[in-house]
Amino acid sequence: MKLSVIGCGYLGAVHAAAMASIGHEVVGIDVDERKVASLSKGEAPFFEPGLPEILTEGISSGDLRFTTDMAAAKGAKVHFIGVGTPQKKDGYAADLTYVNAAVDALLPHLSPGDIVAGKSTVPVGTAAELAPRIEATGATLVWNPEFLREGWAVQDTIDPDRLVVGVADAPADGLEASAAAQVLREVYHTAVAKQTPFIVMDLPTAELVKVSANAFLATKISFINAMAEIAETVGADVTQLADAIGHDARIGRKFLGAGIGFGGGCLPKDIRxxxxxxxxxxxxxxVSFLREIDAINLRRRERAVHLVVNAFDGDVVGKKVTVLGAAFKPHSDDIRDSPALDVAVRLRGLGADVTVTDPEALDNARRQHPQLTYVEDRDEALRGADAVVVVTEWDEYRRQLSPEHAASLTAGTIVIDGRNCLDAAAWRAAGWTYYGMGRP
Structure with a gap:
C-alpha cells in the first residue's frame, strides 16, 4: 500500500521506516530540509535502537523516501499525521499549530477515498474539529494513537501490544465494520496476523486512550515517589515496599521504581x-490529581539535589560532582524535560563543579546547557570526583560499573543513586557512602 507520513520527527521517522519494513511504499514529508536530507541518506537524526537498520533497508529497496514537497503525498491511500504537539509557552495546553499546518498543507493533495490517520497526541475534540475540512475533500479521518516507548519504538511500531483506531462510524458492538478501519487492518497486516488486539472505537474515545494511558503511568510513578517521601521520613525502604505491593496482581511491579521521576517529551506535557x-x-x-502528580515528580529532582548538598554538610561550592546520565531515560538521546539534566543544572547553580557523561545524549545536552562540562568517556568523567550521582539508569552505570573500579578513579566515595538502580550493599561494602531515593 502507498502511505505518506506527515512529520518526520521521532514519531514520524520511526513510523515511516517501520511501515516500509513491513512491505509498504512510504514517503515521509517534513518542512525541515536538514532533517529530510539526513533521513534520505539513511542517517537517523536521533538515537533509537534498530532505526538505522530499517531506515537504510527501506531507502535501499526504494520503498522509503523523504521529501519536503507535500505534493508527494498525492496518490497515497493512507496519510499519517505524526507531527509534534508541544506544550504552549504561555500555559499547560497543547499547541496544535503543527497539526493544523500539516492538515492545511495536505488538503489540496487528498483524493476521494483517501484516509487521514492522526497519530499525534491531541486534546480530545481535535478530531471533531478537523473532520469537516478533511471530509470536504472526500477523504476520511481516523485517529490511530501511538504507544511508543523511546528505546523500543521500532519494536512497538512493528509489533505493538494493541492497535487502536477511532472512526466516525464506529459500530456500537465494537467490531471492525468501518471501511476505514478495515484499511488500517491491512496497513498493520503483520501485527493483525499475530492476533494483536485491534480495537475500533469512536474518535473522542481514541483521543482519550493515549492521554489516559500516559496519565495512569505518570500516576503510578508519582505514587511510588510519594511513598518514597514517606519512607525517607520514617526510615523505611521504598524498594522493598514496591516489591511487596508489586506482587499483587491488581497492582503489578512495573513503573513502581522510585527515583528522580519521569521526563521526556510525552508524560510531562501530556498530563499538563x-x-x-x-x-x-x-x-x-x-483530573485535578494530575497537578499533584506533576508536583510530586518535580519534587524528586529537588530531593536528589538535597541529598548531594547534605552529603557535603550543606555546601557544594567547588566540589567536583560527576553526573552519570543526561538523557531522560536509557536507550535514548532525548533530553526533553530530562530530570537528569535538571539535577546537573541545579547543582551547577549551587556552585558545584559538575561533569556530565552519557553514552548518547551529550551533543543534545551540550547545545541546551553549554555551562556544564561534558566528558564522553565514563571513566574519565569519574576521575577525581568528590561525589557521583546516577541519574539515568544506563547499563554502563548500573551493571557494568563496579564500585571498586569507581573508587579507584574518584577522589571521594559519596554516591547518590537517583534511580535506585545500584546494589546498595555492594557499594557500601566497597567503602562508599550510599544515598538512595526513599531508602535508609
Whole structure:
C-alpha cells in the first residue's frame, strides 16, 4: 500500500521506516530540509535502537523516501499525521499549530477515498474539529494513537501490544465494520496476523486512550515517589515496599521504581495538556490529581539535589560532582524535560563543579546547557570526583560499573543513586557512602 507520513520527527521517522519494513511504499514529508536530507541518506537524526537498520533497508529497496514537497503525498491511500504537539509557552495546553499546518498543507493533495490517520497526541475534540475540512475533500479521518516507548519504538511500531483506531462510524458492538478501519487492518497486516488486539472505537474515545494511558503511568510513578517521601521520613525502604505491593496482581511491579521521576517529551506535557483540556471542558476537578502528580515528580529532582548538598554538610561550592546520565531515560538521546539534566543544572547553580557523561545524549545536552562540562568517556568523567550521582539508569552505570573500579578513579566515595538502580550493599561494602531515593 502507498502511505505518506506527515512529520518526520521521532514519531514520524520511526513510523515511516517501520511501515516500509513491513512491505509498504512510504514517503515521509517534513518542512525541515536538514532533517529530510539526513533521513534520505539513511542517517537517523536521533538515537533509537534498530532505526538505522530499517531506515537504510527501506531507502535501499526504494520503498522509503523523504521529501519536503507535500505534493508527494498525492496518490497515497493512507496519510499519517505524526507531527509534534508541544506544550504552549504561555500555559499547560497543547499547541496544535503543527497539526493544523500539516492538515492545511495536505488538503489540496487528498483524493476521494483517501484516509487521514492522526497519530499525534491531541486534546480530545481535535478530531471533531478537523473532520469537516478533511471530509470536504472526500477523504476520511481516523485517529490511530501511538504507544511508543523511546528505546523500543521500532519494536512497538512493528509489533505493538494493541492497535487502536477511532472512526466516525464506529459500530456500537465494537467490531471492525468501518471501511476505514478495515484499511488500517491491512496497513498493520503483520501485527493483525499475530492476533494483536485491534480495537475500533469512536474518535473522542481514541483521543482519550493515549492521554489516559500516559496519565495512569505518570500516576503510578508519582505514587511510588510519594511513598518514597514517606519512607525517607520514617526510615523505611521504598524498594522493598514496591516489591511487596508489586506482587499483587491488581497492582503489578512495573513503573513502581522510585527515583528522580519521569521526563521526556510525552508524560510531562501530556498530563499538563490533559489537565488544561479538562478545565476547558468544565471538568477540571476530574483530573485535578494530575497537578499533584506533576508536583510530586518535580519534587524528586529537588530531593536528589538535597541529598548531594547534605552529603557535603550543606555546601557544594567547588566540589567536583560527576553526573552519570543526561538523557531522560536509557536507550535514548532525548533530553526533553530530562530530570537528569535538571539535577546537573541545579547543582551547577549551587556552585558545584559538575561533569556530565552519557553514552548518547551529550551533543543534545551540550547545545541546551553549554555551562556544564561534558566528558564522553565514563571513566574519565569519574576521575577525581568528590561525589557521583546516577541519574539515568544506563547499563554502563548500573551493571557494568563496579564500585571498586569507581573508587579507584574518584577522589571521594559519596554516591547518590537517583534511580535506585545500584546494589546498595555492594557499594557500601566497597567503602562508599550510599544515598538512595526513599531508602535508609
Amino acid at each position: 495538556a490533559f489537565s488544561a483540556r479538562a478545565e476547558e471542558l468544565g471538568r477540571g476537578e476530574s
